[in-house]
Structures are given as structure tokens and as C-alpha cells.
Amino acid sequence: MRDDGRVTSAATRRRMSVGELAIWRALVDTTAELRRILGAQLLRDSGVSPADYHVLLALSEANGGRLRSSELAAEIDWERSRLSHHLGRMERRGLIRRDDCSTDSRGAEVSLTEDGARMFRGATAPHALAIKKHFADALTPAQFEALDDILRTLQNHLHPEQAAAITREDLHV
């Protein structure tokens, strides 16, 4: 390796400061706590876990409440194996259904059941309210703006190639 490395982008040579490490730890701890609180409340209030909610959300936004298993996995950025396990559990509870795909005999089509759709509808409002209460109500508009900027920066750092694409994508969240 050369003495100056290959990505010499200003900060690269410096050691990480204690303060930066502390902020990293605070970020991990605080987000973990928020996820724990909101996840537990979602489950208590509506009987769906955050993971369930994620799946139900993607399915209800899909055309006709149906998606190929792989499409669903891509949509919510899960490994297929994880999704398969989770769909198994959700199927047992009657929230979704899996049918053979007509155009590809290997495939599975996942769809919402009536129960699943009802569960999702019932979960949405209380969940949004909880996010507002524990997260959104705490921050000022300036803080939101700063956080948005920070998260975009981190995403661009993680996925440099997609920098532009993500920004455009966000318009139809």
C-alpha cells in the first residue's frame, strides 16, 4: 500500500476522536431505545411486530396487494431467507397467503388476506401517533433538516454510486 492510501478525502488520515465515538454510541443506543419502545407499543396496541408491519406496508402499497416473493424482498431490502421464514410465521397467523405463481413455477405470489389488511389498517394510525410522540415531537424543524442532511450524507457514503438515485426516489415516499 502506498503511504497516502487511495481515498485521501480530507478526514481519512485522522484518528477518530473520543467525541465522535461517543456520538456513534449515543446514536446506536438512542435509536435502539426508540425502536424498542415503538416496537413494543405497536405490538401491544395492534398485535403486529415492526417486521410484520414492514411486510404489510409493502403489500398494501403493491398493485392488488400481491407481490412475488423476490419483489417483496427487494422492496423492503430483506434477505430472501429471512423473508421466507417470516412469511411462514405470518401465514400461520393468517395475515398473508402464498400461492404458486402462474408465469414461473418456481415462484410464489404473496398476498394480503382480509385479516392482514384489517390488521394493517388498525395498526397505522396508532403507530404514526407513537412515532410522533416519541420522536417527531422532540425535534425542531431545524433539527429535522439537519438530521435529513446527515442521513443523506451517511447513505451517500454507504452507497456512493446511488447518490443521485436515492434523492429522486425519496420524492414519492
Next chain:
Amino acid sequence: MRDDGRVTSAATRRRMSVGELAIWRALVDTTAELRRILGAQLLRDSGVSPADYHVLLALSEANGGRLRSSELAAEIDWERSRLSHHLGRMERRGLIRRDDCSTDSRGAEVSLTEDGARMFRGATAPHALAIKKHFADALTPAQFEALDDILRTLQNHLHPEQAAAITREDLHV
């Protein structure tokens, strides 16, 4: 309930905006991705999981590398049950040891083994480097400052009573 609720702190009446929700989701997704990347790398590089690391860190900072099980749990803010399960697994791997406590026959004293201490020492530097690479190198000093402010605000919102205490605590991280 009264029309104006009881905590009328400016933002309370407004509905959460779509943008705020999107930022919440981005926060959850981005931190999850960072944890996944850094956790996997820690495990590959050093053979310890993030949870292992947390336990090892607390023990090595403790006086003589020994802690009562409850103290350890309080230190890292884990449920006792979780800690007990995890200590069982770490004990099987020879990273820690549990002895009966001399002053309280119910208690257990947890201590680092030589192997555990060695593992921890070997994990520290690569882990810090990875955090720097994937997180710290992405942000400007101004962004760090903003993030610090945001996280403190969120913590104060979650634990209003401890507002002052936390700030003081942070000095000896």
C-alpha cells in the same frame, strides 16, 4: 380529555408530516444498515459479536475485571434475563467466568478470563477503525455537532427527569 390536552408544547397539536415520517424511516434504515455492516465485520475480524463486545467492554472497565451480574446488567442497560442467556453462551466459549458471590449467596460474580481479555484487546482497534470508515469519515464537524444536539434532545425527550444528569455523565465516556 380536555380539548387542549395537558402537555401543550407547541408541536403537540400538529399532525406528523410525511417528511418527518420519511426521516424517521431513513433513520431506522440507515442505523440498521450501519449496525449490520459493523457487526458483521467485527465478528469476521475478531470473532466477537457486538453484544459480546459490549459485555467485554464493561468488564474490562470494571475494577479488577469483575462485576456482579446485576451491576453488569445495569452498566450496559440489559435485562437480567438477556444477560444471563448471553453470559451462558460466553461462558461456554471461555470468554468469561461466573463464580458464587461471597457476600450474597444468591449472587454471581462475572469476570473476564485471559481469553476474554485477549479477544477484547484484539477487537478494539479494528472495530474503531471500521466505525471511523463507515460512519465518522462521512460527517463534517458541523454535522457531528448537529447530530450530538439531536441525540441529546431525543434523550431528554425520552427521559425528561435526567436531562442534567446525562449531560454530566457524558464527560467521562
Next chain:
DNA sequence: TAATTATGGTTGACGCGTCAATGAGATGAG
């Protein structure tokens, strides 16, 4: 001291997430 309650810690059941392996069907090269 005897009965009650609180505390320290463990266990079992179960849902969850990852990894590696698998099977079945699609696809492309020859």
C-alpha cells in the same frame, strides 16, 4: 422467630435473523 415480600439470577418457550445447504424449475451454450 415465623410469615411475608423483595431481590438476584436462571430457565424454557417462542419469535426472530443469518448462514449454508438444498431442490426444483428456468435459461443459455453447444
Next chain:
DNA sequence: CTCATCTCATTGACGCGTCAACCATAATTA
């Protein structure tokens, strides 16, 4: 057509986290 290869999806094993139940001991109260 046939063989190699890729893709879709599932499975099993295992570590992890939560909840409720549990046991032993300590502290408290009567």
C-alpha cells in the same frame, strides 16, 4: 436435445432477545 448454470424459494441449525415462570436467598414485618 442435453448439460451446465443460474435463479426462486425453502429449510435446518444456531445464536439472539423477550416474556413469564421459577427457585433460592435476603430483608422486612408481625
